[in-house]
Structures are given as C-alpha cells and as structure tokens.
Amino acid sequence: MKEYLLFIDTETSGLPKKWHLPYNAPGNWPYAVQVSWLVYTKEGQKIKEENHYVSDDDFEVSTAALRIHGLTKNFLQHTGIPLSKVLQLLSKDLDQYQPMVVGHFIELDYRVIGAGYYRQKISNPMESLSTFCIMKATQHLQQNPHSKFLRLGDLYQLLFKQPLLCQHNALVDAAATADCFFELVKINGIQSFEQPSILFTDEPKLTNTFGWVLVFLIFFFSAFLIACYYG
Template sequence: MRPYLMFIDTEASGLPKKWNVPYSQDDNWPHIVQLSWLVCTRDGKEVKRQDYYINNNDFKSAASAIQIHGITEEFRQRRGKDRSEVMSLLAADLLEYSPLIVGHFTELDLHMIGADFYRSGMGNPALTLPSFCTMMATSHFVRNPQMKYVRLGELYSTLFHRKLENQHNALADAKATADCFFELLKNGDINDAKIENQQAEMDKVKAEIKSTGYGIPVLIVFLLTVLIAFLL
C-alpha cells in the first residue's frame, strides 16, 4: 500500500447519460457541485482535508439531484469557488502525495473529476495513480439478492452499528469512506493483495477516461503551469 491514501467524493448536478462518450459532449456529463477529499497515512492518520463547492454558472443542477444532496443554485453560487481553482488544488494534492485514490463507487468519482479536469483545460493526474473502490470490495456484505453492491450508508451502519449522518454531503461521505476502509483493513476484509487485484478493473475505468480525449500535450502544459507558479 502507498504511504498516502486520498479518500474522495463528489456531489454532482445529475448522472451521466452514457458512460462511453467523450467529455467534449458536455451535456452528457454532469458537473461537480461539491468536491471533497481527505489525505491519510496508511495507518489512518488524517493529514489533510479539503471541501469545496463549485460556483460556475455554465450549468444548473437537475431538480432530482438537488433533492438528493440539497445543494441549491443559490447556495453553491454564494459558497463556491471557480472550477479551475478547485481542480488545480486537487491536482496539486494528487501530484504532491501520489496517493492510492479510494472512493465508494470510485468509477463515478473518477469520471466526475475527469470531466471537470477536461472542462478546466487541465491534465488529469489521477490517471497515473492506483485506485480502489470500497463498493466493489464489499459485495459479500450484500443481503438483498436483487442488489449487487452495498451503498455507503449501509456499509457504514453494518460496520459501526450506527447510522451515517449527513449522507450526500461530499465531505461526510469521504470521511465515512475512510472510516469504512480502515475498519475493513483492520478486520482483514481488505489487504494489499485485494487492493492489487482490483487494479485490473480500475485500469479499465482509466482506459475509458483516457479515451475521452486527454493527451500528453495537455498534461505537459498543466505541469509547466504548476512549475511556473511554484517558481514565481
């Protein structure tokens, strides 16, 4: 396992219409309205937490999405930051900590940050990093035969015997994902071998993301921008 782990969660303006189309088809991919991440050491010590709303006015959240996460247009406009600023901060932490990226339904979160890196004209550092999905790793916890995976709230209540509060707040969900990950690690449900075995599946997700139009020149421009900003 890497020295650092990043637990990430997004709340979005809706859901993708299709999962296999380029990010240039902007109306297919929802926009991030809240992006949160925690950086932890592999022994569970929290190093950093970030929590941002995005206030760009080039999209509006679907009513069904607002009903789930409660982030209204007025709230995110008042509390949010520009997308490019938020994505630059995420990219900087990905480059600095070179973490294992962990989420619950990580495929969705990787696509969400991928789409917003694209909209910001930035390369996506997450594509070069390993990732892990607690949802995929805990299918053996499923009790409903009609369900393939357990939701984050269900996993949390199974492990800790209490309700997950403030669900669908990205920071609360990122913290809950971290809590579940380290509890699963302690119980032996997750280990280095299982993390490694999942990489083949996660690599398929990253290959799909790479096929959406990211190129080396864009990443080089982004890295040069970061370097120039650092030197100045």
C-alpha cells in the same frame, strides 16, 4: 498499498446520460457541485482535508440532484469557488502525495472529476494514479440477492452498527469512506487491494435496505387493513 491514501467524494449536478462513455464525451457527464477529499497515511493518520463548493454558472442542477443534496445554484454561487481553483488544489495534493485514490463507487467520482479537468483544459493527474473502490471491494458482504453492491450508508451501518448521518454531503461521505476503509483493513474485510482499471457499462445495482423494509411494511399494513375490513 501506497504510503498515502486520498479519499474523495463529489456531489453532482445530475447523472450521466450514458454510463459507459469516457469522461471527455461531450455533454454526457454531470458537473461537480461539491468536491471533498481527505489525505491519510496508510496507517490511518489523517494529514489534511479539503471541502469545496463550485460556483461556476455554466451548468444547471437537476431537480432530482437538488432533492438529494440540496445544493442550490444560489448557495453555490455565494459559497463556492471556481472549479478551476478546486482542481488546482486537488492536483497539488495528488502530485505531492502520489496517493492511491479511494472512493465508494469511485468510477463516478473519477469520471465527474475527469470531465471537470477536461472542460477546464487542465492536465488530469488522477490518470497516472491507482484507484480503489470500497463498493466493489465489499461486494462479498452484500446479503441482498437482488443487488450486487452495498450503498455507503448500508456499509457504514454494517461496520459500525449505527446510521451514517448527513449523507450526500461530499465531506461527510468522503470521511465515512475513510472510516469504512480502515475498519475493513482492521477486520481483514478487504480480500485484495488489486482492482482492474476503471470501466463500467451501466449504473451499478445498489441496495437500499430501508427501501425494502418500507415496501414490506406497506404490504403488511395493507394486508392487515383488508383482513380487518372483510373479517
């Protein structure tokens, strides 16, 4: 493991049209609307944190994305800064600390940020750094046979026995990723820090524990009503 770790998360304008395409594919990858990162030592001491909203007006936020994170264009333009400035700040930390870049589903953040560097015509320092995905690293903890990976909230609940509040805020999610990472290190829950290069061909199947419970409760309640009606 490197001396420094940079935990990163993004909120985006939507989802990619095709998951397998590189980040320089024209019109394929969504835009970052919030970028947050935290720098830690490998011992778990937090060095710094950054949280930035993006004010650029060259994209639209999809209705589906807006329902998830609630970041309107009006809020972004009044609160945010240009993406070029965000990426310059990120590049400074990546160059200074030379960290391992860690995320939950890091492939998405890597490509969204990579697309941002590409569109801004800025050199991408992430390409020369190692990455680590805690979503993939915790695949062995997944108990749902219908899904390969745990959502960040489910992993947090599993490790800390309490819900992760205010999800889909990039700073909250980046901090939760750091908490989960160091807890996994503490309990020897990470089998290897070596992972293959970032590559995927389709959207990963993520479980939603609450969703399964809700479906079961609806089915059970419907059956109960039918039994009462005909009983």
